[in-house]
Amino acid sequence: MNRGSENLNTHHLDTIDIEEMTEKHVARAVKLVLSVFDSLVAPDCSAEGIDEFRSFVNVPSMKARLRDGNIMLVAREGRKLVGVIEIRSKNHISLFFVAPSHQRRGIARALFQRAVALSRSRHKHITQITVNAALKAVVAYKALGFTPISGIMNQNGITYRPMAHTIPPHLGR
């Protein structure tokens, strides 16, 4: 790993807090995710894919999943949300978004590390985290230690690459 860039990223995270999402964050989290989705992901999706995503990311659905116990974290700068991660089914990333203005500063890495630790502390048996990676995000997931576990797939108008990350055995045990 490039230690120089790691230090740089840590420096840029000084103003960022990573915390568990609560109901008070949900409306802002939906707004952030939809705005990043619209600008960076939707252009690669069919109309069906966009509808599918919007049926998943709205205030009632997100609140319901929060109550169901999905791991949901936010990256916050002051009152402004700049990143969101959600893990469903104990170990599958279902949302991972950072505001374009705040990308490439280590926020996704910080969210991911906290989410993995939380997931392992709640579910001691899990050995990996999986994701259906948007194609443009595959390179970032590789940098986070994910490897592809199949070829490119397409379901409900969304194109993705299934990937997995092995959790270090000692983490949270």
Ligand SMILES: CC(C)(COP(=O)(O)OP(=O)(O)OC[C@H]1O[C@@H](n2cnc3c(N)ncnc32)[C@H](O)[C@@H]1OP(=O)(O)O)[C@@H](O)C(=O)NCCC(=O)NCCS
């Ligand atoms: C994917 C995403 C969440 C990454 O967020 P981020 O905060 O910019 O990521 P980080 O700064 O923590 O970077 C994590 C690692 O990925 C690498 N990385 C991130 N974006 C990258 C890019 N576009 N190209 C190459 N490497 C990238 C970083 O260099 C870093 O690796 P390093 O620590 O070894 O240098 C962000 O790009 C995003 O929101 N994309 C749009 C939404 C999306 O597609 N989400 C995934 C849905 S499956």
